[in-house]
Amino acid sequence: MAKTKIRYVCANCGSVSSRWLGRCPQCGEWNTMMEEQAVPEPPKGVGARQGKGAKPALLQDIAMEQMSRVRTGIGELDRVLGGGIVPGALILLSGDPGIGKSTLVLQIADAVCRHAGAVLYGSGEESAGQIKVRAERLGITASNLIIQADTSLDAVLQEAKRRRPVLLIIDSIQTMYSSDADGMPGSMTQIRESTRRLMEFAKTESISVIVIGHVTKEGAIAGPRMMEHMVDVVLYFEGERNYQFRVLRGIKNRFGSTNETGLFTMEETGLSELTNPSQMLLAERSANQAGSAVAAVMDGMRPLLGEIQALTTHSVFAVPRRTASGMDYNRLIILLAVLEKRVGLSLGTQDVYINSVGGLRVTETAADLAVVLAVFSSLRDVPMDSRTVVMGEVGLTGDIRRVPHALRRIKEGAKMGFQTFIIPKGNLDEIKEGAFPQCRIIGAATLRDAIQAAFAAT
Template sequence: MAKRKTRYVCTNCGSVSSRWLGRCPQCGEWNTMTEETVEPEAPKAAQSMARSGPASQAASLADIAMEDMARMETGIGELDRVLGGGIVPGALILLSGDPGIGKSTLVLQLAAAVCEKNGSVLYGSGEESAGQIKMRAQRLGISTPQLIIQADTSLDNILDEAKRRRPALLVVDSIQTMYSRDIEGTPGSLAQIREGTSRLMTFAKSEGIPVVVIGHVTKDGAIAGPRMMEHMVDVVLYFEGERNYQFRILRGIKNRFGSTNESGLFTMTSGGLSELENPSQLLLAERAADQAGSAVAAVLDGMRPMLGEIQALTAHSVFAVPRRTASGMDYNRLIILLAVLEKRLGVPLGSQDVYINVVGGLRLTETAADLPVALAVYSSLRDISMDSRTVVMGEVGLTGDIRRVPQALRRVKEAAKMGFNTFILPKGNLEDIEKDKFPDCHFLGVATLREAIEKAFRR
């Protein structure tokens, strides 16, 4: 008999090495090489017999018949938005996120919603016992009899039960706890995760039953995370948020059946996750008027417009090198904006500590927030305030010019709905605004940072 061999596979990028290495030569990550047993190859005669099955026939694109791909709506609007309108039959969906962020809560609520509209759901869990899932369901107010719970770590048993019951949806929580009898290795090993994902994909495509899989991302990366699975699944969703805040954001990282520009917003309550249809109202609920160092930014999270308050504080530094602290935005971007303010406008920030905070746990990931951050810093330094009903948007260049931002009309509509009537925006975006639809609003187009400051603090 052929001897079994061992190899070492990187859990981050999937590169293979014949010996253990402390650092992966491909991606450069440390301590990611995991030992894996390689089964001996079958004899060539057996391989040729395995390949002797009927080959698929090639066909012209025009001759291929469209399959019935009606999406299954979950009943959770924010989730349907991210998925592109619902779950596609036969899709394999990977839901990942940090530990304790609420992945199991989300999929349990998803299972209950699907039961109410589409039929039974099989919930296979290797994380919790049936009694523990029952306790969580009671806390969430879920009592549907069509939700079938199977607490088992054997993926073979769960798939056998799914083939027998043929549910509308199969949930696996989580892939790191599942094992298959045909593959050596402990649950969570690279070989088990790869084989388990492959079997779930085969089941979803052959039976036409969608599958939702939870994949953990550990803090230290000791267990293989879902990155190695991304190329195998149809949809990759990432659930993120700060535990100290109520916000939870569901993002689509990969979607073969829709756009990845959408995001779903939730709030964590004592009764589970609730959809957040108007995040701007929550973010600005406690904002005080006429406060120096405050500016309202119109930003996009995916394709969703949102309004967020940016607070800035400047104070005389007692250190030789002043401090810069950014909460909710990129630190390096803040350094660039402060350099532009000092170089192009002569604002004396070399002796000032600068602190930036984006209220409510919102994270600014686009350059449209450059201008409101710069105006908030200037407002705090000069101790003057902007009008409380002013919204700011714009990208600041290194020369001090203001560049146009995408989807300006959508940002304006969101702000006008919240009662704001003055908009400071790039001059290039004025042609995108249908001013006739906003008769009570004033639009101030600016081309430079100096011009923006003059119009924002005009008295």
């Protein structure tokens, strides 16, 4: 009997080695070499399996395929996917445990059943009865939604070939077992082989596949890195579990842009689309409170208005505390240093706390101006006008740098009833005279200019 050969494969880049190495020689990552059994090489010579092959052709001679997307009826999802699900696409959906991935795919299945056709839901995590209980809670009554509670990928694919649904859902890839690979479900070998088989099935049968993937404690998608390279679309579902706010982001999309995001709220009856997120984020905002500023930020290509709150108190510690919730801590430290150096604020004896209200995660520097104005307002105990929106990146020299899509941000603010906008002076040339007759738009070149404009009437 032939001895089983062992090889070591890098979970990050797929590099293969005959012996274990602490560091991958290909990508340089540490502790990523995983043991697996080597797959025997196919026979050579007469009788060897021949590939289908394809004749080479000039790019200009290749006919364009008309992709008729399947619209789910869930507008926020269709927005992220670029207009709907492409037939034969392999989509990976990932996110933190308990964030609502299974709820989302079950609602997708219901929407596709109502608008396009049958859906096969293959679950290795829940029994059919458990899925039925969740479906009743969500109000799902689709008659052509097929549930198959099975961890055998072979059985699920066989059923999919027999029934030919519009969409196949796998929940989750880490619980599936393929007979073509060794190892336990969830192992590197099983995940890689299961993903390969699902990709082959999607392309040959022109049936779209949505696969749920778990994440590690570091927030990365569990499994080999090449899984993300194999699929057509990678979606990430995120949000704070203590808040209702959920964001669906496109990390990779071969059929559309990755600049779009889908916004949802988690309710007792499932996920609901959030068509006006700014209204939700500002719903409970109190007027004329010190330490509060409204920032106009972009989430993908969508403008959002969010409240930035700051609190400064006298510190009893030798080293004052700085805490940031919803924004980068290091960015806060830089902005406080600029306030001290360029404006002359004394923050060396003050604890500073920053909070982005409503669970909104602020990642772009256009929110810099809102942060520094909120800190200034709290320290001096002077409120800003509650009808003011600010935007701008703060440089180390105290200048206010221009931001992209300023016009979109102002339109969002004007729609919400805000009357004053403090923007970078460099963005003024984008605003046509008379475009916003009910609004006052102020251009600020420096941080001192912005502070003077924000607190001129106080």
